[in-house]
Amino acid sequence: MLQINNLHAKINGKEILKGINLTVKDGEVHAIMGLNGAGKSTLSNVIVGHPAYEVTEGEIIFNDKDLLKMSPEERAHEGIFLSFQQPVEIPGVSMVNFMRAALNAKRQHQGLEPLSAGDFLKLMREKRKIVELDSRLTSRSVNEGFSGGEKKRNEIFQMAMLEPTFSILDETDSGLDVDALRIVAEGFNKLRTPQTSALVITHYQRLLDYLKPDIIHVLIGGMIVKTAGPELALEIENRGFDWIKEEVGL
Amino acid sequence: MEEKNGFVREVAEKKYQYGFTTDVQTEVIDKGLSEDVVRLISEKKGEPDWLLEFRLKAFRHWLTMEQPTWGHLNMPEIDYQDISYYADPTKKSPLGGKEGGLDPELMKTFDKLGIPLEERMALAGTAVDAVMDSVSVKTTFREKLKEKGIIFCSISEAVKEHPELVREYLGSVVPYKDNFFAALNSAVFSDGSFVYIPKGVRCPMELSTYFRINARGTGQFERTLIVCDDDAYVSYLEGCTAPMRDENQLHAAIVEIVVKENAEVKYSTVQNWYPGDAEGKGGVLNLVTKRGHLRGRNSRLSWTQVETGSAITWKYPSCVLSGEGSQAEFYSVAVTNNYQQADTGTKMIHIGKDTKSTIISKGISAGRSQNAYRGLVKVASTADNARNYSSCDSLLLGSKCGAHTFPYMDVHNSTAVVEHEATTSKISEDQLFYCNQRGINTEEAVSLIVNGYAKEVINKLPMEFAVEAQKLLGVSLEGSVG
Numbered sequence: 001m002l003q004i005n006n007l008h009a010k011i012n013g014k015e016i017l018k019g020i021n022l023t024v025k026d027g028e029v030h031a032i033m034g035l036n037g038a039g040k041s042t043l044s045n046v047i048v049g050h051p052a053y054e055v056t057e058g059e060i061i062f063n064d065k066d067l068l069k070m071s072p073e074e075r076a077h078e079g080i081f082l083s084f085q086q087p088v089e090i091p092g093v094s095m096v097n098f099m100r101a102a103l104n105a106k107r108q109h110q111g112l113e114p115l116s117a118g119d120f121l122k123l124m125r126e127k128r129k130i131v132e133l134d135s136r137l138t139s140r141s142v143n144e145g146f147s148g149g150e151k152k153r154n155e156i157f158q159m160a161m162l163e164p165t166f167s168i169l170d171e172t173d174s175g176l177d178v179d180a181l182r183i184v185a186e187g188f189n190k191l192r193t194p195q196t197s198a199l200v201i202t203h204y205q206r207l208l209d210y211l212k213p214d215i216i217h218v219l220i221g222g223m224i225v226k227t228a229g230p231e232l233a234l235e236i237e238n239r240g241f242d243w244i245k246e247e248v249g250l
Numbered sequence: 251m252e253e254k255n256g257f258v259r260e261v262a263e264k265k266y267q268y269g270f271t272t273d274v275q276t277e278v279i280d281k282g283l284s285e286d287v288v289r290l291i292s293e294k295k296g297e298p299d300w301l302l303e304f305r306l307k308a309f310r311h312w313l314t315m316e317q318p319t320w321g322h323l324n325m326p327e328i329d330y331q332d333i334s335y336y337a338d339p340t341k342k343s344p345l346g347g348k349e350g351g352l353d354p355e356l357m358k359t360f361d362k363l364g365i366p367l368e369e370r371m372a373l374a375g376t377a378v379d380a381v382m383d384s385v386s387v388k389t390t391f392r393e394k395l396k397e398k399g400i401i402f403c404s405i406s407e408a409v410k411e412h413p414e415l416v417r418e419y420l421g422s423v424v425p426y427k428d429n430f431f432a433a434l435n436s437a438v439f440s441d442g443s444f445v446y447i448p449k450g451v452r453c454p455m456e457l458s459t460y461f462r463i464n465a466r467g468t469g470q471f472e473r474t475l476i477v478c479d480d481d482a483y484v485s486y487l488e489g490c491t492a493p494m495r496d497e498n499q500l501h502a503a504i505v506e507i508v509v510k511e512n513a514e515v516k517y518s519t520v521q522n523w524y525p526g527d528a529e530g531k532g533g534v535l536n537l538v539t540k541r542g543h544l545r546g547r548n549s550r551l552s553w554t555q556v557e558t559g560s561a562i563t564w565k566y567p568s569c570v571l572s573g574e575g576s577q578a579e580f581y582s583v584a585v586t587n588n589y590q591q592a593d594t595g596t597k598m599i600h601i602g603k604d605t606k607s608t609i610i611s612k613g614i615s616a617g618r619s620q621n622a623y624r625g626l627v628k629v630a631s632t633a634d635n636a637r638n639y640s641s642c643d644s645l646l647l648g649s650k651c652g653a654h655t656f657p658y659m660d661v662h663n664s665t666a667v668v669e670h671e672a673t674t675s676k677i678s679e680d681q682l683f684y685c686n687q688r689g690i691n692t693e694e695a696v697s698l699i700v701n702g703y704a705k706e707v708i709n710k711l712p713m714e715f716a717v718e719a720q721k722l723l724g725v726s727l728e729g730s731v732g
Contacts, residue, residue, distance in 0.1 A: 048687050051679075076689035084687075088680045092702025101698055102688035109689070141702065142684075158688065 001026050001197045002047075002166055007058035009046045016042040018222035019058070024166070027194040031208055032201045033236055034219035040201045041085060043219070044168045047199075048082045049075050062166065076102075077109035081164035083155040085171045090142035095154075098142045099124065099161050106162060127160040131187040149180035156187045163191075167198045173207040185210030205237040218244055225250070276339040278468060282331045285309060288437050291336050295406050295440075300417060308426035308436030315430045321564050321593040322622040322654055326498055328535070333500055335438045337468040359462070377402055379443040379459045381472060389443075391455065401446040402457055405473055408444035415446055419477050423506035423543045423570070431502040431564075432539045435471045439504065442472035447482040447513075456712055458487035461503075469500035476506070478513040480546060485516040487715055498561060499524075503538045511546030511573065516554070518711050519567075520719050523559035525726075530589025530618075533561025540567035541597075544576035544605075552579035553596065554710040556719040558726040561590060566624065568597035571605035571633075578607045581707040583719075585700075585726045586619030586651070595625035595656075600633035600666070609640040612704050615651035616727050622654040629666040636666040644674040645703050647696065647727065697724030 007020040016039045024030050034040050046053050047060060049072035060067040067075060090098065103123075104114040115123065128138060131153040143151050152172050159167055169188070173181055185207060188198075200211055208216075208230070216232040217224045220241065225248045226232070236244075279290060288309045292302040317328070377391035379402065395402050401412060408416050426436035443459040461472060478484055488505075501523065509515050517540075526533025536559075542551040553567040569578035580596040598607035607627070615621040621644065629636045644653035655672050677699055685695035700723050701708065708716050708723075 050683060071691075072683065072686035073689050073691045076687055082687050084684065088678070088684045090681050090684070090699060090702070091675075092705060093698050094702070097698060097702070098685075098688070098690075101690050101694060102685075105689040105691070105694070162688065 001028075001063060002199075003061040004047075005059050005061070007043075007046065007060065008056045009042060009053050010056060011042065011053050015056070016053075016222050017046065020219075020222075020224060022217065022224060024197045024199065026197060027192075028215065029192070029198045029200060029211055029213040030215045030217060031211075031213040031233060032199060032217050032219050032224075033203065033233065035241055038219045039222040040219055041170055042222075044082060044170045044199070044201060047075075047168060048072060048080060073105065074109075076162075076164075077106050079165035081159050081162060081167045083152070083159060083167065083169045083172045085174065087143050087146075087151045087155055089144045089146075091144050093142050095138045095140060095142055096121075096124065099158065102158070103161060123161065127157060130160045130190050131156045132183055133157050148175040149177065149184075152176055152180065152184050153187070156184050156191075160187070160191055165196050167191075167196070169198065169200045169202075171201055171203070173202055173204055181207065182210065205233050208233045220245060220248075220250060276337050278334050278337045281334045283333070283335060283438070287335055291438055291440065294336065294338075295409070297409060298413060301409060301420075304421065304426070305437050308433050309438075311427055312430070312433035312437055315433055317430050322620060322624075322656070323562055323564065323591050323593050324620075325535075325562060328498075328500060330434075334468045335471070336440055377455050377457050379404060379457075381441050381443070381459060381461050395453070395455070398451050398454065399448040400451060400453055401444065403444055405439075405442045405444045405475060408475075412444070412446070415477065416444065416475065419475055419506065419508055420473075421506075423508060423541050424504050424539050429539060431537045432504055435473060435502050435504045435539070439471045439473035442474040442503070443476075444474075445476040445478075445484060445486065447478045447484045449479045450481045451479075452482065453484040456485050456487055458489065460489045461501075469502065471501075472503045474503070474505040476515060476517070477508045478510060478515045480511045480513060482510075483514045485712060486518070487712065488517070488519045489522070489715075498526075498532060499534050501534050501536050501538070501560075503540075505538070505540040505567075507540075507542035507551060509542060509544045509546065509549040509551050509573075509576075512548050513546060514550040515542065516552050517542070517567070518715055519553075519555040519557070520711075520715055520722065521555065521557045521559050521563070522722060524561075525559050525588065525590050526561040528588050528617075530561070533590070534559065536560035536563045536565065538565040540565060541570065542568070542578070543570045544573050544578060544602075546573045546576070547602075548575045548577075549573045550577045552581065552710070554579075554581040554707060555583070555594075556704075556707070556711070556722065557582070557584040557592060557594060558722050560592075563590075563592040563594050566595050566597055568599070569607065570599045570601065571607065571636075572601045573605075574602045575604045576602055577605070579710075580607075580609045580611070580625075581710045582611045582623075583614065583704040583707045583723070584612070584621055584623075585614045585723060586616070586621045587727055588617040588619060590617075590619045592620070593622045593624055595623045597626040598628070598638055600627075600629040600636035600638070602632070603634045604636070605633055606637045607639075609638070609642070610706055611640075611642045612707055613642070613644045613653050614647070614700055614703070614723075614727070615644070615653050616647035618650045620652045620654070622656060624656040624658075626658040626660065627668055627670075628660040629663050629668065631662040633663050634665050636663060636668075638666075638668045640668075640670045642670070642672045643703070644672075645700070646674065646676045693724070696727050700724070700727060 002024040004020050004022040009017040218226040288305050379389040389403050424432050426433050523534035584592045584594050586592050611623045613621040623642045627638045642655050657670050682695050701720050
């Protein structure tokens with residue numbers, strides 16, 4: 001599905017990613033852990049094509065296509081989704097109009113007709129249930145006046161609407177209480193299929209308890225220094241990152 | 251990158267889709283302005299003496315006035331002797347169409363603008379008066395409206411057929427001495443629409459006037475007069491476009507509205523005059539005086555305007571609230587891009603008791619444009635319990651544009667309550683990227699955000715117009731971000 005080869009990237013002239021190699025196969029969930037400033041969010045921003053980041057070397061191949069040649073919206077149409085760490089508010093733009101524009105842009109890319117208003121609203125109702133999002137919220141402006149937890153649920157709701165094949169959850173667990181975390185994680189799990197994959201960026205084991213990732217990577221200093229099975233996350237929870245640093249000689 | 255630039259260029263060039271010209275035999279009088287020209291216009295229109303007198307008085311007064319400079323505008327020098335004051339596209343060439351018929355080129359022009367002049371093809375429930383350059387070329391559904399006693403025709407015809415009405419109301423809301431451009435218009439106005447809704451009649455269809463400037467080197471000076479008698483109602487729409495030309499074209503109009511007891515008038519404008527090119531060359535100078543007089547008790551008037559075109563917009567649709575309990579509203583969206591300049595707003599003059607006014611203004615500036623709201627709320631000593639609420643918001647796209655707010659208040663009655671709120675916001679890169687990540691491209695994202703921002707005003711427009719206006723907001727701002 002997604003293959004990253006020797007990826008280097010910088011922001012404001014400073015190199016953050018220093019040669020990332022990562023392969024995610026269909027149906028897999030990978031977790032990326034690491035200290036603040038290690039480059040986790042940079043990696044997710046580069047994958048979705050944030051204009052502030054400059055790729056200086058390497059490639060990202062997504063379903064046999066050169067991802068770095070595509071605009072952010074083309075990447076979205078191809079099936080890439082980012083659950084933002086801090087979803088932005090867009091006053092005046094209703095969730096309904098926003099989702100409709102997003103979904104119809106994707107459908108147009110796929111050569112499909114836009115959904116009728118009736119079908120679209122029906123779809124919204126169905127998908128809302130996945131993250132127990134109140135209709136009160138979906139009738140508001142995008143993220144406006146949403147609590148932290150509601151914003152994150154809204155991200156997963158949008159994911160449910162757009163049905164991406166590759167999703168990135170960028171610290172989706174930050175700022176969530178126990179109940180909200182469960183709702184978000186269970187919502188995400190309902191959307192998993194053998195054809196969809198995900199990259200989960202987190203500091204904590206508690207989200208991974210729900211998501212049960214297949215593979216854990218540790219990102220330090222802009223490079224993936226260790227890759228192992230789910231047991232690695234537990235070990236990090238208990239021992240932190242220092243032992244890994246020592247192991248790889250950093 | 252090459253390909254991307256090509257696309258951007260294509261969008262920029264395609265942007266003003268009404269920029270074509272019509273090849274039609276047009277009678278244009280020589281450039282220049284003098285008493286003789288005023289007399290010539292009056293003569294061409296076969297006007298009665300009283301109207302010629304009105305024009306001459308206005309002209310003589312205009313000569314004593316100077317062009318105002320208080321607007322937050324960088325106005326190009328206007329040479330009033332270098333403009334032709336009358337252009338008639340309905341004059342046939344000797345080999346032209348049959349007598350009384352309309353030149354097929356004119357029909358085609360309005361078709362192309364989406365304003366079919368054949369009644370069978372018309373937009374549902376809308377009657378149209380089509381004005382090109384100085385002359386009304388056709389008014390649809392006149393007969394049908396006549397059955398209800400409604401008069402809807404060009405002002406030239408009204409002068410001939412209903413002189414008593416025109417004489418009573420013309421200049422009664424905007425006197426010729428009102429301001430420099432009003433005096434100019436009063437001297438040389440050519441055509442425009444006249445509407446009279448008799449007592450107790452609810453006009454069954456939307457009335458609309460479509461203004462089109464076509465001829466080169468001419469100015470358009472239209473004049474609209476709407477009289478809504480007791481207990482009557484009318485909704486009136488105005489649309490405007492002009493060809494792309496690299497010279498400035500002058501448009502100095504007057505709209506007068508008289509609203510009597512318990513009557514209601516809704517006046518909506520979608521102004522899309524040619525704004526000039528991306529470097530600020532050419533474009534229409536839109537210098538307009540619009541005013542309504544709420545004469546009767548409980549009369550109501552609302553101005554709704556979506557201003558996206560013109561190189562310069564200078565207009566303040568205003569309301570004089572004389573009737574006790576009368577209510578006035580002003581809803582405005584003004585968009586400026588590239589080098590466009592807008593200085594627009596309203597005046598609410600409260601004279602009667604228990605009068606109420608609402609002002610909702612949304613300015614959107616992009617490129618290197620300047621966008622100013624200027625508004626006056628005046629409460630006379632007679633206006634007990636007058637209420638005004640004003641809200642003026644500015645949205646900036648980019649960092650080279652400007653937004654300005656000039657609210658004036660002049661309150662002479664201690665029972666009045668006048669409120670003013672203002673905000674300025676900016677579309678952030680983060681908002682645009684969020685949209686991009688969801689698959690919405692930047693142009694569409696801007697359009698979504700701008701339409702969301704302007705929603706409160708757009709919702710006030712009649713349905714068909716609202717859809718047009720939404721598209722227009724998107725198109726006007728194409729290429730403004732990124």
